[in-house]
Amino acid sequence: MPDRQPTRQPAVRGAKAPGNAPRAHLCLTSGTGPGAPAWRKRRVLLLNTTFEPLTALPLRRAIVLVVCGKAEVVHGDSAGMVLHSATSAVEVPSVIRLSTFVRVPHRSRVPLTRAALMLRDGHRCAYCGARAETIDHVVPRSRGGPHTWENCVACCTKCNHRKADRTLGELGWQLETAPRAPRGRHWRLLAGLSDADPLWLPYLGEPAA
Numbered sequence: 567m568p569d570r571q572p573t574r575q576p577a578v579r580g581a582k583a584p585g586n587a588p589r590a591h592l593c594l595t596s597g598t599g600p601g602a603p604a605w606r607k608r609r610v611l612l613l614n615t616t617f618e619p620l621t622a623l624p625l626r627r628a629i630v631l632v633v634c635g636k637a638e639v640v641h642g643d644s645a646g647m648v649l650h651s652a653t654s655a656v657e658v659p660s661v662i663r664l665s666t667f668v669r670v671p672h673r674s675r676v677p678l679t680r681a682a683l684m685l686r687d688g689h690r691c692a693y694c695g696a697r698a699e700t701i702d703h704v705v706p707r708s709r710g711g712p713h714t715w716e717n718c719v720a721c722c723t724k725c726n727h728r729k730a731d732r733t734l735g736e737l738g739w740q741l742e743t744a745p746r747a748p749r750g751r752h753w754r755l756l757a758g759l760s761d762a763d764p765l766w767l768p769y770l771g772e773p774a775a
């Protein structure tokens with residue numbers, strides 16, 4: 567894709583509630599799922615009209631976009647929570663889609679963060695497939711291994727402990743696939759997030775490495 571500069575700022579930033587927007591009264595009426603109290607900190611994946619992921623918005627801003635008709639809910643919250651305003655009820659969204667296309671500038675290198683790495687590896691240990699809790703440097707840092715996408719994998723604490731500062735060759739371990747940087751600028755949006763809703767994965771375009 568050519569690296570063209572857009573003629574105007576992406577409207578994502580400007581898509582904040584205009585001054586005359588109806589205020590969404592965030593009255594939570596149901597929510598029995600786990601983690602329901604954390605809903606205030608929730609972020610919502612914002613998709614372009616083309617379903618390309620753009621950013622992750624605070625829940626309040628996402629609700630305002632939906633209430634103002636600037637976006638539609640693509641996926642509701644998995645716990646089925648509903649917010650009531652004075653005049654309407656809005657499903658708590660996990661994924662929303664803009665009603666008007668916005669052009670976004672091309673950005674290249676995806677920063678390596680814990681959250682993005684966990685998503686790339688599907689929260690699974692690269693060595694045993696158990697749930698990953700940490701990050702392992704395939705070539706240990708003490709042996710000169712760099713902190714890069716190509717040298718980092720999601721890892722369970724057990725494997726991380728067993729591996730210590732040894733190399734795969736020394737242990738006789740193997741990786742199923744060579745780790746690599748995820749492609750696609752939308753991965754950048756994950757870099758700033760401490761967690762991401764699993765419902766977002768189908769929209770992030772890249773299968774786990």
Ligand SMILES: [Zn+2]
Binds near residue numbers: 693696721725726
């Ligand atoms: Zn493991």
